Amino acid sequence: MKTAIIQCRQLSHVYSGKLALSNLNFELEAGEPIGLVGPNGAGKTTLLSILCGFLRPTSGKVSLFGYSPGATQLIGKVSALPQDARLDPSFTLIEQLVFYARLQGLTRQQAISEANRVLEAVTLSDIAHKKPQVLSHGMGKRVAIAQALIGKPALVLLDEPTAGLDPVNVRTVRSIIAEQSTETTFVISSHDLTELDRLCQRVLLLEKGILQPEYATINEQQANIRFITLQMEACPATELMAKLQLLNGVEQITNPQKNEFIITYNSDLEANMDMQLMQCISANQWRYRQLSHGKSLEEKLFFRE
Amino acid sequence: MHSGFFNQLLLISQFELKRFFATRKGLLSLLTFAVVWYVILRYPLRFAADMLIKGQGFIEGSSFFDFIGLSSLHHWAIPEFAVYWHFALFIFPMLSINLAADQSCSDRERGTLRFIALRSSRDSIFFGRFLGVMLIQMLLISMTALATLALVVYRDATLFSAALANLLAIVVNVALAILPFTAMMAVLSAKVKSVRQATLWAILIWTFLAAIISGLAHYLPVLDFFKCLIPGYQIADLTKLSEWKTLQLAYIPILQALVLLGLGRWLMVRQTL
Numbered sequence: 001m002k003t004a005i006i007q008c009r010q011l012s013h014v015y016s017g018k019l020a021l022s023n024l025n026f027e028l029e030a031g032e033p034i035g036l037v038g039p040n041g042a043g044k045t046t047l048l049s050i051l052c053g054f055l056r057p058t059s060g061k062v063s064l065f066g067y068s069p070g071a072t073q074l075i076g077k078v079s080a081l082p083q084d085a086r087l088d089p090s091f092t093l094i095e096q097l098v099f100y101a102r103l104q105g106l107t108r109q110q111a112i113s114e115a116n117r118v119l120e121a122v123t124l125s126d127i128a129h130k131k132p133q134v135l136s137h138g139m140g141k142r143v144a145i146a147q148a149l150i151g152k153p154a155l156v157l158l159d160e161p162t163a164g165l166d167p168v169n170v171r172t173v174r175s176i177i178a179e180q181s182t183e184t185t186f187v188i189s190s191h192d193l194t195e196l197d198r199l200c201q202r203v204l205l206l207e208k209g210i211l212q213p214e215y216a217t218i219n220e221q222q223a224n225i226r227f228i229t230l231q232m233e234a235c236p237a238t239e240l241m242a243k244l245q246l247l248n249g250v251e252q253i254t255n256p257q258k259n260e261f262i263i264t265y266n267s268d269l270e271a272n273m274d275m276q277l278m279q280c281i282s283a284n285q286w287r288y289r290q291l292s293h294g295k296s297l298e299e300k301l302f303f304r305e
Numbered sequence: 306m307h308s309g310f311f312n313q314l315l316l317i318s319q320f321e322l323k324r325f326f327a328t329r330k331g332l333l334s335l336l337t338f339a340v341v342w343y344v345i346l347r348y349p350l351r352f353a354a355d356m357l358i359k360g361q362g363f364i365e366g367s368s369f370f371d372f373i374g375l376s377s378l379h380h381w382a383i384p385e386f387a388v389y390w391h392f393a394l395f396i397f398p399m400l401s402i403n404l405a406a407d408q409s410c411s412d413r414e415r416g417t418l419r420f421i422a423l424r425s426s427r428d429s430i431f432f433g434r435f436l437g438v439m440l441i442q443m444l445l446i447s448m449t450a451l452a453t454l455a456l457v458v459y460r461d462a463t464l465f466s467a468a469l470a471n472l473l474a475i476v477v478n479v480a481l482a483i484l485p486f487t488a489m490m491a492v493l494s495a496k497v498k499s500v501r502q503a504t505l506w507a508i509l510i511w512t513f514l515a516a517i518i519s520g521l522a523h524y525l526p527v528l529d530f531f532k533c534l535i536p537g538y539q540i541a542d543l544t545k546l547s548e549w550k551t552l553q554l555a556y557i558p559i560l561q562a563l564v565l566l567g568l569g570r571w572l573m574v575r576q577t578l
Binding site for chain 2: 052056072075076082085087088090100102
């Protein structure tokens with residue numbers, strides 16, 4: 001039986017009279033990356049700040065690996081990328097990362113080696129001896145991610161890790177998370193649903209400080225009702241929907257965005273719906289861009305029926 | 306695996322020493338400090354010490370030093386240290402307000418403290434920074450005291466052993482005098498958002514505390530006891546004492562610092578980072 005690495009019980013937080021988090025109850029287990037999504041002001045950063053021990057909750061109980069946030073037992077075990085936190089401008093990157101590693105209990109030699117390892121992971125080894133002033137926004141974000149990886153912690157909380165990064169660096173961050181997720185559980189707060197869709201198997205949805213109950217089931221579909229998301233090149237939407245509706249097993253077709261269709265089907269009636277769709281598209285000489293099983297995370301979270 | 310409280314305390318205080326002695330900003334402060342003290346040692350200190358040695362400044366039984374309220378200068382065996390003692394007692398607490406103002410406020414506003422708090426306790430941060438700033442100030446005090454010792458030995462090398470005892474007494478006492486000021490800045494730094502705010506609040510609090518308590522004590526002498534809440538309260542009395550007798554009042558700054566550090570720790574633990 002897996003044990004919970006994060007437990008929240010009746011967690012609430014009030015900022016100067018405004019309820020930022022309302023009675024959150026959830027448990028998360030170690031494993032695949034976990035997404036934390038929600039609109040601006042939903043309470044994502046507040047929740048992560050409480051989990052990191054930066055902020056004391058107004059009420060409720062929180063524990064990470066059985067300890068309160070900020071407990072010394074969590075040093076080296078829990079790390080984070082705090083939103084908008086910047087390094088000290090007086091010291092070079094390597095000096096600060098070595099200092100952080102030493103605070104985690106590494107010897108000087110181990111700390112130097114670890115600081116170089118994490119800088120290499122975010123492809124910033126060449127500026128290790130520079131001060132933070134020379135860093136662009138994206139580089140600053142990558143260094144902040146690097147410090148979160150020091151000592152290979154068991155749990156890493158990332159607040160908007162890809163915000164402001166160019167596509168190449170987004171890819172780098174994605175690879176780092178994918179590589180380390182075998183030994184580290186990542187909790188990722190982000191607005192980038194496409195990114196979370198690629199990285200996370202589980203997602204928490206916060207809205208106005210309230211955890212939406214659907215989060216636990218977004219990946220659990222009824223055994224026989226399945227979805228396919230189909231993205232087409234320019235095509236006659238009405239005609240396409242009419243023809244697809246005639247296919248065996250199709251229950252419903254929606255057209256949430258231009259050239260994007262969601263096909264709901266009964267897998268008991270037609271197990272190879274993807275093949276049927278391809279044949280229909282080919283027979284009508286249409287061109288498709290992408291065909292994927294399931295709904296996009298955006299559809300699951302924000303356009304539920 | 307994580308390092309213990311004392312290991313973190315040492316690492317954090319070492320990092321503060323590095324900030325002062327090995328960064329451009331720190332070295333600039335050090336240079337300014339050196340220039341100011343060069344001027345003090347070169348002119349007022351040597352001038353006053355020369356007057357004491359030659360017995361000048363005495364007019365009809367009272368001296369120039371009595372006139373400016375520094376009669377206790379005669380109680381010191383070595384005139385240079387007598388003058389240094391008076392300068393140090395006023396300059397170092399003032400320097401402390403400036404030097405110790407940024408124990409945590411800038412790092413908290415920048416978010417750097419979050420990186421540190423992920424890997425050390427808030428107690429380690431608070432007391433580590435305090436210890437670091439105290440060590441820096443003690444090094445500065447020692448450097449100026451050693452420069453004064455050099456002046457003494459330059460004048461008369463036979464005074465070396467006597468001067469060394471004076472030097473130790475002075476360094477210990479000045480360090481004790483700055484203790485509550487540094488602790489007061491640690492409290493303010495844990496609460497306010499910038500160095501500027503910390504410095505302004507320190508001046509305001511210190512001035513109002515001194516004015517209000519002194520004012521109330523004037524009408525109600527029983528309140529005179531509360532004067533011991535004012536950092537530096539004992540300094541005026543300290544100037545009347547000399548050499549190791551100065552330790553008679555050491556309990557005042559130690560108690561003040563303990564109370565202030567307790568308050569600062571309480572704030573630091575509850576502060577949002």
